[in-house]
Amino acid sequence: MDSGLQRLEALAKLAMHNITHVPVGGSGKIVLATADAVVQNWKLSLPMSIALLLLSTYIITSLQSVIALRSSKDGREPPIKPYWIPYLGDWFGFLTARRGLVEGIVAKYGDSTPVTIKLGPAKAYLMLQPETFAPLLKATRSCTNKAFAVLVMSQMFGTKKNAIHIYKNDNSGIGSVPLPGTNVPPNLRVWYHQHRTASRFMQGESLKLIGERVMKNLSEELAKVDPSDPVDSGEWVTLPDFYKWWTRKLFAAAISAICGPYLVSLNPGFVDDFWTYLDEWPTISKFYPRFIAPKAYGARERILDAIKRWHAHAKEHSDYRLNGPNDPYWDDYWGSSWLKVRYAWGVDTGAMDDDALASEDLALFTAASANALPMAFWNLIEIYNDPSLLVRVQEELAKSIITPPSSSLSLSSPSSNEEPQLPLQFDIATVTSNPLLQSVYAEVLRMRVALFHNRSPTLGDYKLGPFTLKKGGLVTVPTPVASFHEGVWGPERTDHGRRPLTQFWAERFLVPDLDSDPSGHGKKVKFSTEGLEGGWMPYGGGSLMCPGRHLAKQEMMGSVAVFAAYFDMQVLNGVPRMDDRFFGLGAQPPGEPVPVRIRRKLGAVGNMNGKLSGGVKVEQRPRGGSGSRKRNAFFSDGRD
Numbered sequence: 342m343d344s345g346l347q348r349l350e351a352l353a354k355l356a357m358h359n360i361t362h363v364p365v366g367g368s369g370k371i372v373l374a375t376a377d378a379v380v381q382n383w384k385l386s387l388p389m390s391i392a393l394l395l396l397s398t399y400i401i402t403s404l405q406s407v408i409a410l411r412s413s414k415d416g417r418e419p420p421i422k423p424y425w426i427p428y429l430g431d432w433f434g435f436l437t438a439r440r441g442l443v444e445g446i447v448a449k450y451g452d453s454t455p456v457t458i459k460l461g462p463a464k465a466y467l468m469l470q471p472e473t474f475a476p477l478l479k480a481t482r483s484c485t486n487k488a489f490a491v492l493v494m495s496q497m498f499g500t501k502k503n504a505i506h507i508y509k510n511d512n513s514g515i516g517s518v519p520l521p522g523t524n525v526p527p528n529l530r531v532w533y534h535q536h537r538t539a540s541r542f543m544q545g546e547s548l549k550l551i552g553e554r555v556m557k558n559l560s561e562e563l564a565k566v567d568p569s570d571p572v573d574s575g576e577w578v579t580l581p582d583f584y585k586w587w588t589r590k591l592f593a594a595a596i597s598a599i600c601g602p603y604l605v606s607l608n609p610g611f612v613d614d615f616w617t618y619l620d621e622w623p624t625i626s627k628f629y630p631r632f633i634a635p636k637a638y639g640a641r642e643r644i645l646d647a648i649k650r651w652h653a654h655a656k657e658h659s660d661y662r663l664n665g666p667n668d669p670y671w672d673d674y675w676g677s678s679w680l681k682v683r684y685a686w687g688v689d690t691g692a693m694d695d696d697a698l699a700s701e702d703l704a705l706f707t708a709a710s711a712n713a714l715p716m717a718f719w720n721l722i723e724i725y726n727d728p729s730l731l732v733r734v735q736e737e738l739a740k741s742i743i744t745p746p747s748s749s750l751s752l753s754s755p756s757s758n759e760e761p762q763l764p765l766q767f768d769i770a771t772v773t774s775n776p777l778l779q780s781v782y783a784e785v786l787r788m789r790v791a792l793f794h795n796r797s798p799t800l801g802d803y804k805l806g807p808f809t810l811k812k813g814g815l816v817t818v819p820t821p822v823a824s825f826h827e828g829v830w831g832p833e834r835t836d837h838g839r840r841p842l843t844q845f846w847a848e849r850f851l852v853p854d855l856d857s858d859p860s861g862h863g864k865k866v867k868f869s870t871e872g873l874e875g876g877w878m879p880y881g882g883g884s885l886m887c888p889g890r891h892l893a894k895q896e897m898m899g900s901v902a903v904f905a906a907y908f909d910m911q912v913l914n915g916v917p918r919m920d921d922r923f924f925g926l927g928a929q930p931p932g933e934p935v936p937v938r939i940r941r942k943l944g945a946v947g948n949m950n951g952k953l954s955g956g957v958k959v960e961q962r963p964r965g966g967s968g969s970r971k972r973n974a975f976f977s978d979g980r981d
């Protein structure tokens with residue numbers, strides 16, 4: 342940091358020297374001679390002018406940065422990150438190479454100060470000091486996410502001009518009491534309403550029922566056997582990309598648990614379109630015009646059409662006004678009552694047409710899927726990639742299978758030849774409360790969620806320590822800075838350096854359980870995120886914290902149990918690298934295909950004789966030669 346500052350200062354001095362001494366000395370002569378050449382040769386003049394413009398912009402912004410860094414004035418703005426391109430600043434890097442940009446800034450400034458980044462007409466404050474993260478995220482009255490959310494509604498979810506004003510005009514905040522000085526009619530308090538409804542339905546009985554339905558749907562999905570699909574043969578087969586295979590199955594199960602089965606069944610291409618849309622998020626987020634990114638916008642449009650079709654069908658068959666506490670919590674047409682409440686509210690604004698209502702639900706479906714499903718994949722792949730970890734959690738996973746009381750079948754007994762009745766039923770409470778499995782879940786979120794929590798001071802300038810963040814500026818709290826900050830995680834959470842934060846460590850979130858062993862010397866451990874404020878924050882913080890986090894936890898952890906009941910798997914190429922196009926957007930999916938060996942344990946249709954289908958390869962001679970026997974050995978260790 343110090344040497345960086347010194348280098349900047351030296352550069353600034355050199356620049357000042359050259360600017361003030363142009364007519365004299367060696368450097369002045371060079372500049373004059375160059376200027377001469379420029380006049381004589383117009384072909385040279387344009388590139389030279391551009392180069393001079395870039396250089397002088399860099400020099401000036403470097404000077405400003407150095408001055409701000411040296412300043413101790415209370416209420417100063419964070420130092421600007423020097424940039425080369427006038428007006429645009431780091432806009433291009435922010436859109437196309439976010440990881441490099443953030444890493445470069447962290448390498449240069451450490452955690453000594455927040456940094457201002459110039460992004461075209463806007464400016465962003467990149468927060469780098471972990472101790473500021475939690476207070477900032479909690480300050481939801483003065484620092485809201487509204488400006489950013491309006492952009493997301495229009496660009497990512499396609500809300501059209503005729504409805505976007507509802508979101509723009511609502512400056513009343515998310516609290517039950519509107520922010521002072523605001524006068525938004527109650528039926529147009531969009532942020533408050535959506536936030537309150539999500540929080541209401543994502544807890545208690547409603548959460549429990551949605552969570553159970555996800556597991557039920559997933560179990561049904563995995564129990565389905567396609568005689569022409571080699572994966573269902575009971576042999577070991579090679580799947581070229583497990584990510585694609587798994588997330589599509591999980592998505593169908595999860596989305597139907599929220600909005601019923603008709604969204605998917607009425608729109609046969611919906612699951613594929615949704616993944617195309619999610620895959621294209623990095624493109625849409627760059628604000629490219631439609632003709633440059635037809636795939637992205639095309640998928641978004643097809644999904645919005647599908648949602649409209651589903652709304653129309655649901656309205657025809659079921660009254661969305663029947664959504665009170667005494668009405669059924671669920672019907673197949675709307676799914677959870679939550680969807681009816683949301684729809685009724687949208688209609689009651691008097692300003693939302695069918696398109697706007699579809700965009701609203703696209704926002705919800707994306708919030709519910711874009712992070713949770715890739716994270717469920719990482720959770721599973723980390724467990725299966727480490728055979729010793731898999732062995733340690735198998736018994737716990739197996740406990741989640743509900744054995745019918747009447748059945749004489751022992752589900753955990755490898756010796757039984759009788760197949761249980763499918764689909765299996767699950768109760769994942771033991772899984773979600775298991776310390777080691779929770780630690781794995783939290784570690785996966787730490788490593789794989791790279792999200793910018795965006796806020797903006799809305800009531801006026803926001804004072805944070807010695808700094809002022811200007812009203813309207815974009816304040817960005819980057820989770821990767823928190824997740825990999827040695828100071829925040831401390832020696833225990835890194836096993837005194839033996840388990841660096843750059844590596845996956847299944848036990849990072851286990852601490853001595855002093856309640857059951859006050860000496861702390863015993864082996865009793867518990868799961869804990871204590872002391873990690875400003876370190877572990879995949880779900881954000883304060884009252885805007887993700888209301889779906891409990892469901893996400895159930896989906897991530899429960900889906901491993903359901904998968905493990907039906908399949909054995911070996912990861913062939915280890916844990917894949919992440920797709921950096923998603924850095925800053927949330928969960929990063931894998932950046933390469935994920936080949937696995939996989940074998941159905943339950944409901945298998947028999948030997949496929951090496952038949953190939955859809956890139957899936959049946960192995961002619963399964964290792965160990967036991968591929969065709971009936972399998973009731975739940976959670977075998979993944980090896981023959």
Ligand code: HEM
Pocket residue numbers: 478486535536539705708709710712713714716790792794795879880881882885886887888889890892893928
């Ligand atoms: C690993 C999975 C997930 C992650 C990392 C995640 C993360 C987040 C974050 C960071 C926010 C914004 C918080 C803020 O502004 O400070 C958010 C908002 C939200 N999330 Fe999640 N989320 C996940 C899963 C889910 C699931 C499964 C649902 C289910 C419905 C969900 C529903 C929502 C909703 C509705 C909002 C907007 C809340 C509001 O209106 O204020 N999320 N999520």
